[in-house]
Amino acid sequence: MTLDLPLAFAVLMGAAILAYVVLDGYDLGVGMLMPAATDDEQDVMVASIGPFWDANETWLVLGVGILLIAFPAAHGYILGALYLPVAAMLTGLMLRGVAFELRVKAQGWHAELWNWLFWFGSFLASFAQGYMLGRYVTAFQPGWGYFFFALLVGAALCGGYVLLGATWLVLRTEGELQRKAVAWTRWGLLWVALGVALVSLATPLASEIVRDKWFDFPRTLGLMLLPLATLAAWLWVWATLGKSEWKPFAGAVAIFVLAFTGLAYSVFPYVVLGWLTIWEAAAHPSALKVVLAGALAVLPFLVGYTVFAYRVFRGKARAGLYGH
Amino acid sequence: MDAGDALLLARAQFGLNIAFHILFPTLSIALAWYLVWFRVKYARSRDPAWLATYRLWVKIFALTFAMGVVSGITMSFQFGTNWPGYMEKVGNIAGPLLAYEVLTAFFLEATFLGVMLFGMERVSTRVHIFSAAMVAIGTTLSAFWILALNSWMHTPQGQVMDGGALIAGDWLQVIFNPSFPYRFTHMMLASGLSGSFLVAGLSAWRLLKAPQDAGALTTLRAGTLVAAVLAPLQVLVGDLHGLNTLEHQPAKIAAIEAIWKTGKGVPLVLFAIPDETAGRNDYAIEVPKLASLVLKHDANAEVQGLDAFAPDHPPVAPVFFAFRAMVGMGMLMLALAWAGSWILRKGAPRWLLWAFAGMTFSGWIATLAGWLVTEIGRQPWLVTGILRTADAVGRVPEAALGASLAGYALVYGVMLLAYVVTLTHLAGEGAKA
Numbered sequence: 147m148t149l150d151l152p153l154a155f156a157v158l159m160g161a162a163i164l165a166y167v168v169l170d171g172y173d174l175g176v177g178m179l180m181p182a183a184t185d186d187e188q189d190v191m192v193a194s195i196g197p198f199w200d201a202n203e204t205w206l207v208l209g210v211g212i213l214l215i216a217f218p219a220a221h222g223y224i225l226g227a228l229y230l231p232v233a234a235m236l237t238g239l240m241l242r243g244v245a246f247e248l249r250v251k252a253q254g255w256h257a258e259l260w261n262w263l264f265w266f267g268s269f270l271a272s273f274a275q276g277y278m279l280g281r282y283v284t285a286f287q288p289g290w291g292y293f294f295f296a297l298l299v300g301a302a303l304c305g306g307y308v309l310l311g312a313t314w315l316v317l318r319t320e321g322e323l324q325r326k327a328v329a330w331t332r333w334g335l336l337w338v339a340l341g342v343a344l345v346s347l348a349t350p351l352a353s354e355i356v357r358d359k360w361f362d363f364p365r366t367l368g369l370m371l372l373p374l375a376t377l378a379a380w381l382w383v384w385a386t387l388g389k390s391e392w393k394p395f396a397g398a399v400a401i402f403v404l405a406f407t408g409l410a411y412s413v414f415p416y417v418v419l420g421w422l423t424i425w426e427a428a429a430h431p432s433a434l435k436v437v438l439a440g441a442l443a444v445l446p447f448l449v450g451y452t453v454f455a456y457r458v459f460r461g462k463a464r465a466g467l468y469g470h
Numbered sequence: 471m472d473a474g475d476a477l478l479l480a481r482a483q484f485g486l487n488i489a490f491h492i493l494f495p496t497l498s499i500a501l502a503w504y505l506v507w508f509r510v511k512y513a514r515s516r517d518p519a520w521l522a523t524y525r526l527w528v529k530i531f532a533l534t535f536a537m538g539v540v541s542g543i544t545m546s547f548q549f550g551t552n553w554p555g556y557m558e559k560v561g562n563i564a565g566p567l568l569a570y571e572v573l574t575a576f577f578l579e580a581t582f583l584g585v586m587l588f589g590m591e592r593v594s595t596r597v598h599i600f601s602a603a604m605v606a607i608g609t610t611l612s613a614f615w616i617l618a619l620n621s622w623m624h625t626p627q628g629q630v631m632d633g634g635a636l637i638a639g640d641w642l643q644v645i646f647n648p649s650f651p652y653r654f655t656h657m658m659l660a661s662g663l664s665g666s667f668l669v670a671g672l673s674a675w676r677l678l679k680a681p682q683d684a685g686a687l688t689t690l691r692a693g694t695l696v697a698a699v700l701a702p703l704q705v706l707v708g709d710l711h712g713l714n715t716l717e718h719q720p721a722k723i724a725a726i727e728a729i730w731k732t733g734k735g736v737p738l739v740l741f742a743i744p745d746e747t748a749g750r751n752d753y754a755i756e757v758p759k760l761a762s763l764v765l766k767h768d769a770n771a772e773v774q775g776l777d778a779f780a781p782d783h784p785p786v787a788p789v790f791f792a793f794r795a796m797v798g799m800g801m802l803m804l805a806l807a808w809a810g811s812w813i814l815r816k817g818a819p820r821w822l823l824w825a826f827a828g829m830t831f832s833g834w835i836a837t838l839a840g841w842l843v844t845e846i847g848r849q850p851w852l853v854t855g856i857l858r859t860a861d862a863v864g865r866v867p868e869a870a871l872g873a874s875l876a877g878y879a880l881v882y883g884v885m886l887l888a889y890v891v892t893l894t895h896l897a898g899e900g901a902k903a
Contacts, residue, residue, distance in 0.1 A: 200536070221557060237881050251895070432632070
């Protein structure tokens with residue numbers, strides 16, 4: 147039996163993107179929640195994500211890198227079609243990345259400006275990612291309806307990231323800020339419920355391929371486990387909120403993993419919906435083999451020291467940590 | 471619109487991004503090693519002054535690194551958006567090299583960076599020094615893979631055709647291609663020099679404000695001494711790199727020296743205004759036969775001119791002037807590093823401090839100039855002899871390219887200003903325990 151290299155890379159790419167969405171999702175969400183907190187609380191919030199955000203964003207480079215390396219034809223096509231939202235997202239990530247450092251190092255109104263840019267960058271990057279997802283699942287079709295659909299997905303993803311960020315704060319902070327984070331989580335949950343419901347209904351309407359995959363009895367009955375499990379995770383977050391510190395975050399991650407699984411099912415085996423499959427877009431096997439060997443050798447270490455970093459920084463976040 | 475405008479816009483945008491990006495790794499590679507040094511010094515001596523020095527420079531490093539990460543993410547997207555033809559044609563070689571960069575280096579840096587920046591009170595001294603060393607090794611490995619790919623684009627070897635696709639026949643040949651050892655060493659020395667002038671320059675700035683700051687005097691001396699050792703090495707390696715280029719990319723050398731016609735006993739042009747359309751130099755100041763002597767070690771040897779490569783030779787004026795800017799800045803750095811090392815044994819006169827403060831970012835100018843020489847000097851090829859730049863450009867509409875170019879330029883301008891202002895401010899406050 148020979149290994150299906152394009153399939154292996156599709157799985158790796160999916161794993162990298164999922165890791166990115168969950169990991170950078172919580173820190174983007176914390177960034178979007180900044181205006182709702184006091185100055186002192188903002189410092190604790192930034193301290194809670196400070197040691198991780200660099201590594202979190204690296205997963206985006208890995209995901210896009212696999213797209214570039216393993217499916218070069220799709221990389222050019224997808225990113226060409228998403229040119230402006232990609233530019234918006236990168237601008238947001240850049241502003242935010244330097245604002246991490248500059249909001250504590252700049253003086254007076256400069257510090258205020260970078261604080262604001264930190265929020266704005268987080269929001270812009272999150273919204274642009276959701277917008278791109280909306281364009282992607284509708285195969286980049288032109289028209290106002292598709293445009294508004296993509297805006298809707300943009301808003302929904304912001305809600306999702308806020309949920310991840312708020313539950314992260316429940317886990318990593320204490321006292322008044324933690325109580326606030328509990329309230330933010332409830333708002334995030336409502337926002338996500340609305341968003342996921344609308345997107346789940348709209349995606350099959352917007353894309354024929356997706357519709358055919360989901361509404362194909364009797365397979366549909368088995369597939370219904372996915373939305374049911376998502377609902378269960380949602381209820382679990384709601385029920386455990388205020389009683390447990392880690393369960394809401396775990397539940398929020400579960401919602402993302404389930405939604406992502408549904409998305410992956412919708413799209414597979416296409417890399418560009420309805421136009422390019424992963425096998426059609428794949429690079430030469432010789433290149434894929436070399437990269438796979440490297441990836442398999444490195445991944446255990448990567449997971450190992452990611453766990454190490456999270457262990458070192460376990461426990462509650464404190465302000466001032468970011469002053470180094 | 472015509473194809474030329476789209477090509478120019480795509481190049482301008484990619485060039486802007488990569489030029490902005492290269493500023494920060496150039497500094498952070500060297501700074502990472504400086505930090506390992508400061509950290510080990512503190513661990514050995516337990517002197518709080520070293521701890522304060524480490525703390526100051528780790529802040530500067532963190533900001534530099536963050537700038538590098540965010541502009542680097544942009545690069546990974548623009549490969550596909552601006553140059554889809556690049557990945558189509560040589561993706562089977564470029565892809566794995568980029569993948570190895572991300573896998574081995576980027577994660578190493580980004581993950582251990584957290585422990586290095588925030589973990590000093592949370593892990594043992596040994597683990598903390600280990601983390602700092604991993605970050606330094608990671609930044610250096612990043613450069614290794616990126617320069618392997620960049621060098622391969624200049625002097626490709628080891629590739630074979632399989633069906634319609636270009637693939638690697640021998641990876642060792644691809645990685646250790648003819649220009650790689652020279653380019654990698656040249657770039658590492660450039661980083662060492664740029665970082666040393668940053669350390670010396672910001673320390674001098676601090677001493678101008680607080681002459682009694684002993685820690686700043688120590689780091690000023692350290693930066694100056696390291697620069698004094700690296701600068702002459704760079705002259706030597708730069709010359710070897712030039713001879714390697716003459717062997718593999720003679721058209722680039724002809725453009726650097728503005729030699730239009732092949733001939734014997736060719737003069738060395740010190741200064742001129744190259745006239746691209748007429749194919750000659752105006753207002754030239756030349757030294758007879760010196761180009762033949764320098765390039766071939768024989769005053770009467772034949773040197774190939776640009777006419778030997780027409781029409782596939784790079785534009786002359788930008789390569790010619792950028793080369794002189796790089797060499798000029800390099801010589802200035804060498805002179806200041808040597809003079810500074812000598813004078814600083816006795817004391818630190820204010821004029822010298824002003825000179826170092828003024829040269830804080832001199833490494834950037836030399837690095838950017840050198841980068842322009844080598845990358846414009848490769849034109850019209852993207853991968854020498856294999857892929858033309860014009861054939862790799864994408865079909866992104868000009869309006870989108872123009873709008874995003876303006877947006878990036880604005881954001882980069884703000885970021886660069888904020889970076890320089892913040893560094894100056896941090897250094898002005900000095901090291902605090």
